[in-house]
Structures are given as structure tokens and as C-alpha cells.
Amino acid sequence: MSFNTTFDLQAITSDISVFFANFTPNYIIPNLKLITQILLMLLFAYIVGRIGKAITVKILSMIGLKKSNVKSMTDNTLKAIGYGGSVVDLIGDLVKWFIYLIFLGVIIETLGLPQLFIVFNTVAFFIPRVIGAILIIVIGFIVADFMGGAFGEAAKKFFQDEFLASVAGGLIKYSIAMIVIIMGLAIIGIETMALLILFAFMLLASTIIFTLGMKDMFPNFTAGVHLKRVLKIGEHVKIGEYSGIVENIGAVSVTLDSNGKKVNIPNAILVNNPIERKNKK
Structure with missing residues (x-):
């Protein structure tokens, strides 16, 4: 058994030696020009790809995309x-691999593999659509962040309530984000009808829930509009059992300073009671 094993190993070693002995004269030398061309194209593709990424990153950074995206949802x-x-x-990496695939397609065509060349070209020309989709989504996320924050601040001033302002700002922010995601997927070529239906359903459900949650506060909003015409900051008033100096007239409530104590009274209660003005102390 030991003799056979030694014999087999010797045969394998001999075959490998013969293969490599014939490899250079039979494969390398006849195709030396082609191999040199392929190696040069690979080196050139690597250099151009790296330069392409560097230029792309530089341009996008110069237009402020990198700074604008620091606090965006995209990085998360x-x-x-x-x-x-x-x-x-x-995006820089996608540009780099786009260049790599173009050169790889040329190499495959040089090797005489037309079907594989078609596949690589299809993949390579799909990448620009992916880059366009990513740019739309990134810009959309930046807009969503800005609009959500702006709407949240406006809602905070109007509602005088952190939770409602957060809900309102979040609803705007994520609605815009969902819209740009659907747009990006459509550019790539992915069917988005199901996502559109899902988004419409989610938006409708969110609107209904928000409206139902706000129904008890609507009287306070309408009353607040009236009270801003009637009351003035700094006035000393007595409304029903409440008495004090008006410190703030909000969208849903009025804040009175009653002997050093802060009293928040819903606008709907105030508007349904007579207002007695006193001389300011």
C-alpha cells in the first residue's frame, strides 16, 4: 500500500511538472501579446476607476452634498x-465599479466571449440608473429632513405642544422620504405600484389617526383665535374661578400667573366664560 501511494504521488508530481514545463511555450508565448494587452487594460482600468471615484467625491463635496448629508437619514x-x-x-464607489465593468467588458470582448460581453455591458449600463436613483433619494432625504424640521417648528409654535409638533413634523418628513424612495425605485426599473398603494394606505391611516386624536383639541384652536383678539399679555383678568396675569396666549391654552403659580387653562373653557379685567398690579 505504501508503494502504490508513493507511485501515485510521483505520477501526480510528474504530470504537474510536465504541465508547467509546457505551459510557457504552449500558452504564454503564443498569447503573449494578448496577455500583455489584458494586463495593461486591467492596470489602466484600476487607475481610471480610482481617479473617477476621487473626482466624483470631490465634485459632490464641492457642491455641499457631503456636508448636507451629515445629519440626514441617508448615512444612518x-x-x-x-x-x-x-x-x-x-456614489464614488459606484462610479469606480462602473468604469471597472466597462473595461472588463472590453477585455471579455477581446477574449472572444460575445455573450458574456453582453451580460457585462447590461450590468455596466444599469449602474448609472442606480447612481441617479441614489442621488434622488439622497436629495429627497435632505429635503425631508429640512421640511420635517421646519414644519415641526411651525407646529410647535401653533400647537404649543412638543408631542403634536413631533408627530406633525415626522409625518411630513417620512411622507417625503417614502415618495423619493418610490421615485428612486422607479428609475431603477422596479415595479412600484404595490409600494404606492401601501404608501397611500399608510398616509390615509395616519391622517385618520391624527384627526381623531386632534378632534378634542379643535375647539381650543378656534377659541385661541378669538382669545388673541380679546386678551393681551400682561392684563390682569378673572375668568370664572381663575384669576391672574396673562403670560401667554397659545393655540390650545392660556397661561396665567396667579400669585406666582403658573396656571394653564384650555382655551375652550375660557371662551365659554365671561372675562373680567382688573387693573394691572
Whole structure:
């Protein structure tokens, strides 16, 4: 058994030696020009790809996309899927691999593999659509962040309530984000009808829930409009059992300073009671 094993190993070693002995004269030398061309194209593709990424990142950084995206949802999304760079780096990487695939397609065509060349070209020309979709989503997320924050601040001043302002701002923010995601998927070529239906259903459900949650506060809003015409900051008033100096007239309540104590009274209660003005102390 030991003799046979030794014999088999010797045969394998001999075959390998013969293969490599014939490899250079039979494969390398006849195709030396082609191999040199392929190696040069690979080197050129690597250099051009790296330069393409650097230029892309530089341009996107110059127009402010990198700074604008620091607090955006996009970077958080990339971290969630395991990508360590920013969205600008992602676009740069896509440009780099687009260049790599173009050169790889040329190499495959040079080798005489037309069907594989078609596949690589299809993949390569799909990447610009992905880049366009990502740009739309990134810009949309930045707009969503801005609009959500602006609407939230406006809602905070109007409602005088942190929770309602947060809900209103979040509803605007994530609605815009969902719209741009659907737009991005449509650019790539993914069917978005199901997502549109789902988004419409979610938006309708959110609107209904928000409206039902606000129904008890609507009287306070309408009363607040009236009270802003009737009351003035600094006035000493007595309304029903409440008495004090008016400190703030909000959308849903009025704040009175009653002997050093802050009293918040719903507008709907105030508007249904007579207002007695006193001389300011």
C-alpha cells in the first residue's frame, strides 16, 4: 500500500511538472501579446476607476452634498446595511465599479466571449440608473429632513405642544422620504405600484389617526383665535374661578400667573366664560 501511494504521488508530481514545463511555450508565448494587452487594460482600468471615484467625491463635496448629508437619514441607512462610508463615498464607489465593468467588458470582448460581453455591458449600463436613483433619494432625504424640521417648528409654535409638533413634523418628513424612495425605485426599473398603494394606505391611516386624536383639541384652536383678539399679555383678568396675569396666549391654552403659580387653562373653557379685567398690579 505504501508503494502504490508513493507511485501515485510521483505520477501526480510528474504530470504537474510536465504541465508547467509546457505551459510557457504552449500558452504564454503564443498569447503573449494578448496577455500583455489584458494586463495593461486591467492596470489602466484600476487607475481610471480610482481617479473617477476621487473626482466624483470631490465634485459632490464641492457642491455641499457631503456636508448636507451629515445629519440626514441617508448615512444612518447606509450604516444599517453595513456600509462604512458616506453616501458620497457610495456614489464614488459606484462610479469606480462602473468604469471597472466597462473595461472588463472590453477585455471579455477581446477574449472572444460575445455573450458574456453582453451580460457585462447590461450590468455596466444599469449602474448609472442606480447612481441617479441614489442621488434622488439622497436629495429627497435632505429635503425631508429640512421640511420635517421646519414644519415641526411651525407646529410647535401653533400647537404649543412638543408631542403634536413631533408627530406633525415626522409625518411630513417620512411622507417625503417614502415618495423619493418610490421615485428612486422607479428609475431603477422596479415595479412600484404595490409600494404606492401601501404608501397611500399608510398616509390615509395616519391622517385618520391624527384627526381623531386632534378632534378634542379643535375647539381650543378656534377659541385661541378669538382669545388673541380679546386678551393681551400682561392684563390682569378673572375668568370664572381663575384669576391672574396673562403670560401667554397659545393655540390650545392660556397661561396665567396667579400669585406666582403658573396656571394653564384650555382655551375652550375660557371662551365659554365671561372675562373680567382688573387693573394691572
